Amino acid sequence: MMHYRKAENVEQELSKNDLPFQNCMPKTHKDFLWMHIKGGTKLSNVIGYAQSALDKGEYRSLVWSGSGGGVVKTISCAEVLKRSHPLYQLTRMGYTSVEEHWKPQMDGLEEIIVNRQIPTLHILMSLDELPDGIEGVQNPNTTSDFWQHDEPPASRPAAAALRTNKRQPFGRNRPRQQQQQQQQPRHGQDSQNTPVPETAASEHT
16 A cells, blocks of 8 residues: 555445434434534534523434544533433444545556445434333433443442452562561470581581
């Protein structure tokens, strides 16, 4: 690829019919707000717009969609909006096709087009209850384990105990007082059992 330069990326354009929420919308909702999040999107602007649309009654439901660098921001938008509105939530993963165009820098070479599949996140949020029988629906004022796994409360004290129960140092890192105690003979040990140097034994013979 040394004779090519990167040109534009052409991302597949999705429509509302391409979203993975068929038969997931409440039947009373004629339309929903669709918010596209990218890596450079300013969160305060899109969150403020969504909050205003819900407060005015323009929409009863909305969908956050983000791909590539916008996935993390998509999650943040949904979490912030849940703090101000009691929303039912449904999260789905998908993929979006992107064409990478590479222009040749030498004569005789042709343009290269690379097709890639990038992960995409879609989050449906509704003020009204979603239809029954849909798997993965998160009720208002609850946390989701879709992207966060919390430890159960019962295991937290045990984990804390393991963190505080550190292993004692050994070798040269062992405290000097402990080394001296191990070098001293035990109480009641018979001094006759101690080995006699060879020089002292030769004097008695």
